[in-house]
Amino acid sequence: MNFSGVNFDPRLGSFRAAHLSEGWATGASPLPISRGIYTAGMTDDIQRRTAMMERGEFGGVDPSQFLMQLQMDVLANISRAQTSGNIPTRQDLEAPATMIIPLDTPVRNKLPRSIGSGLASQWFTETSLGGGYGVSTTIPSGTASATQTFANTNGMQPGMSLFFSLSNIYAIVSSVTSSTVAVMTSSITTTTNDVVTMGPYAELGQNPQQAFFAESGAPANASAVYLEITKSYKLLGTLGSITGLAMAAGATFDNQLAEEKRAAIFRTMLTEEFALINGSSTSVLPPFGDGTNALGFDGFINLISTANGTPGSHIQTAVGALTLAHLDAQTTRVHNDGGRDQYIICNAQESQSMVHLATGSGSTNRIVTQTANITLGATAAFYMQPVSGQLIPILTSRFCPAGTILFCSERGPDGMVAADVRVLPQVQLPELAPNQPIQGYTAQELAPAIASPQVYPFIVSVYEVLRMKNNYVFAKSTGVTAV
Amino acid sequence: MVQERQLVNTFKAPPVGSQETAANFKKFTVERSDFIELPGCLSVTEIRLDGHIIPPYEDREVLANTTGATKPIRVQLYSLQDSIHGPILMRSEQSNDGAWQAGSTIWVSGTWQDDQPATSGKK
Numbered sequence: 370m371n372f373s374g375v376n377f378d379p380r381l382g383s384f385r386a387a388h389l390s391e392g393w394a395t396g397a398s399p400l401p402i403s404r405g406i407y408t409a410g411m412t413d414d415i416q417r418r419t420a421m422m423e424r425g426e427f428g429g430v431d432p433s434q435f436l437m438q439l440q441m442d443v444l445a446n447i448s449r450a451q452t453s454g455n456i457p458t459r460q461d462l463e464a465p466a467t468m469i470i471p472l473d474t475p476v477r478n479k480l481p482r483s484i485g486s487g488l489a490s491q492w493f494t495e496t497s498l499g500g501g502y503g504v505s506t507t508i509p510s511g512t513a514s515a516t517q518t519f520a521n522t523n524g525m526q527p528g529m530s531l532f533f534s535l536s537n538i539y540a541i542v543s544s545v546t547s548s549t550v551a552v553m554t555s556s557i558t559t560t561t562n563d564v565v566t567m568g569p570y571a572e573l574g575q576n577p578q579q580a581f582f583a584e585s586g587a588p589a590n591a592s593a594v595y596l597e598i599t600k601s602y603k604l605l606g607t608l609g610s611i612t613g614l615a616m617a618a619g620a621t622f623d624n625q626l627a628e629e630k631r632a633a634i635f636r637t638m639l640t641e642e643f644a645l646i647n648g649s650s651t652s653v654l655p656p657f658g659d660g661t662n663a664l665g666f667d668g669f670i671n672l673i674s675t676a677n678g679t680p681g682s683h684i685q686t687a688v689g690a691l692t693l694a695h696l697d698a699q700t701t702r703v704h705n706d707g708g709r710d711q712y713i714i715c716n717a718q719e720s721q722s723m724v725h726l727a728t729g730s731g732s733t734n735r736i737v738t739q740t741a742n743i744t745l746g747a748t749a750a751f752y753m754q755p756v757s758g759q760l761i762p763i764l765t766s767r768f769c770p771a772g773t774i775l776f777c778s779e780r781g782p783d784g785m786v787a788a789d790v791r792v793l794p795q796v797q798l799p800e801l802a803p804n805q806p807i808q809g810y811t812a813q814e815l816a817p818a819i820a821s822p823q824v825y826p827f828i829v830s831v832y833e834v835l836r837m838k839n840n841y842v843f844a845k846s847t848g849v850t851a852v
Numbered sequence: 853m854v855q856e857r858q859l860v861n862t863f864k865a866p867p868v869g870s871q872e873t874a875a876n877f878k879k880f881t882v883e884r885s886d887f888i889e890l891p892g893c894l895s896v897t898e899i900r901l902d903g904h905i906i907p908p909y910e911d912r913e914v915l916a917n918t919t920g921a922t923k924p925i926r927v928q929l930y931s932l933q934d935s936i937h938g939p940i941l942m943r944s945e946q947s948n949d950g951a952w953q954a955g956s957t958i959w960v961s962g963t964w965q966d967d968q969p970a971t972s973g974k975k
Contacts, residue, residue: 537946596919675914681914681927684912684946688948689901689902690901692953
């Protein structure tokens with residue numbers, strides 16, 4: 370559909386007239402024989418003025434004014450002619466097809482789209498600062514006691530909270546007895562080879578290294594560790610086609626080829642929205658594969674995982690009934706790990722649960738109205754982050770499975786983008802805009818086949834990959850049930 | 853563009869609880885978030901929180917080192933432990949932050965001491 374065409378006139382109720390202006394603009398015959406379908410219904414006056422124009426006579430007025438008036442009169446006649454029996458008009462159709470599928474793509478709209486190159490996108494992520502503050506040790510032999518023996522007590526001091534990951538318990542240090550022994554404020558039962566870090570809100574646990582040093586001494590030598598990440602671009606698209614008969618039948622009404630391309634682009638965009646949330650790089654099943662090969666990229670649900678570096682506590686499983694405490698905990702974890710400009714992706718079930726939590730019988734929130742005509746209900750548009758006070762947008766997506774909530778961040782504390790869509794341009798980009806965000810969609814017409822010479826196929830495609838560059842600032846809750 | 857509408861089952865599922873009763877579950881009401889007392893419980897084979905099964909564990913892949921290599925771990929989602937309150941059911945920090953939703957109904961299947969009647973819990 371091309372709304373920029375000069376022949377589109379909203380006064381016609383989206384009815385599309387013959388391409389009268391084509392001939393005028395080029396100086397050719399204004400009403401080609403093949404398009405002369407409206408002449409039979411034109412008034413004599415219009416026919417007379419058309420003949421004047423062909424002779425180059427404009428009745429003593431400015432030619433452009435003459436043409437404008439003629440066009441308006443022609444269009445007015447066409448509008449009236451729709452009810453005339455001898456005018457070969459169609460039914461009272463509207464030009465654009467009604468879109469029966471919701472087209473909103475909130476996640477796709479949220480993510481930056483940067484320009485890529487090559488066959489894959491490659492970057493480095495820092496997996497270790499190389500040491501510094503915190504606690505990072507183990508329990509060589511688990512025991513049930515307030516006094517615990519560690520591999521080392523580096524970084525510990527009274528009052529510090531420790532997290533024992535295997536035993537899944539927290540304990541507060543009462544005193545540090547030696548380089549390997551510390552006493553907790555209460556008896557705890559630890560497990561052999563327990564991993565001990567600071568906690569709960571002092572993650573990430575770093576390996577303490579000597580940082581302060583004497584006049585003649587030196588701090589500890591520590592080297593950051595970088596991990597190379599490579600994500601290959603994936604091809605996403607759809608095929609479409611239009612027959613010559615369909616194009617001819619609609620030629621005086623709407624551009625059927627453009628209409629089909631538009632539908633194909635929407636189809637691809639919706640598939641992309643689905644993949645950004647649910648995409649899988651291992652599934653061979655459609656839409657992510659051809660039945661044999663996995664061809665897709667991982668979406669948020671698969672990328673937010675401990676295998677990619679997301680802290681284990683960020684992955685909440687079998688949550689059950691949604692509570693505000695859980696939302697607080699998840700958003701706070703993301704905040705403490707550096708997440709800034711957070712946003713939440715969830716299903717309508719969870720959006721409704723949030724409303725119910727806000728307006729339920731146990732809530733102190735009340736809707737106050739001064740008239741008898743009250744408005745019931747509410748919507749959960751934002752969630753206030755309990756630490757930063759940021760209003761976190763809630764993106765309700767029908768593509769997000771019910772029971773799953775994704776806690777995302779636009780960037781880390783250093784301002785770096787936390788996740789983006791890297792797009793491979795398929796056409797030459799303007800030289801003056803080398804780093805502008807691009808959509809990357811192309812529609813390419815294909816050659817008809819010998820067996821079906823008047824079926825005109827085309828492909829809509831985009832080459833891209835979702836990149837999660839900072840896994841610490843994302844979290845995921847699954848198994849959430851409605852309240 | 854063709855819209856494919858899914859058939860919608862307009863019939864509601866049977867009431868949650870009928871299945872648990874048939875499977876010889878015991879019903880408890882969650883009174884506090886940090887643990888659930890299960891008097892006489894010797895082992896737990898399955899639990900359902902408000903009718904939804906809480907799996908006993910989840911298998912995950914975690915980063916093993918700074919090279920990006922991963923290793924499998926099994927995260928236990930709940931644990932039956934002894935305490936001064938008797939047998940209690942603890943929840944993993946990685947399942948609703950270790951908190952049981954107070955007021956919820958939990959059905960527990962497992963083995964129980966013979967001298968503990970089935971209705972002796974926080975029913």
